[in-house]
Amino acid sequence: PPDVEALGRASWTLLHSITAAYPTRPSPSLQAETRAFLGAFARLYPCWSCGDDFGRWMRAEGGANAPRVASRDEFGRWMCEAHNAVNGKLGKERFDCERWEERWRTGWGD
Ligand code: FAD
Helix, strand or coil, X not given: CCCXXXXXXXXXXXXXXXXXXXXXXXXXXXXXXXXXXHHHHHHHCCCHHHHHHHHHHHHCHHHCCCCCCCCHHHHHHHHHHHHHHHHHHCCCXXXXXXXXXXXXXXXXXX
């Protein structure tokens, strides 16, 4: 399997970039496809223990971590929280989710 760190960086780039390009008002069918994508992503992710944990995290907390995909802002923040859950598990610093859009969509100010 590919290097878990390089795979992770590339995958977070893909996932956050998807949220950055997501519509502000997605159709119900796109929201359903997005939820299905995330479930399939967790099952197919080629670091099996990573994907298993990610899938478990999405189903945990009585549904509180379930994907929120009703708008770009909601989805971007949810992805940031998902990434922070992995950061926490790995002992990495939490990212300030107020800044997700600056990092992944509009660019840092300076
Ligand atoms: P990364 O965590 O890859 O982050 C890349 C960049 O994203 C950072 O430099 C920062 O600018 C930005 N960023 C950081 N946090 C956030 C955030 N919360 N929101 C928005 N942007 C942010 N690795 C393991 O060893 N074990 C695992 O179980 C594991 N599970 C994973 C599950 C998934 C779904 C994914 C996609 C990856 C997983 N990884 C796992 C990989 C791990 O998350 C990192 O990608 C890898 O360790 C490289 O880390 P990094 O420090 O280079 O930055």
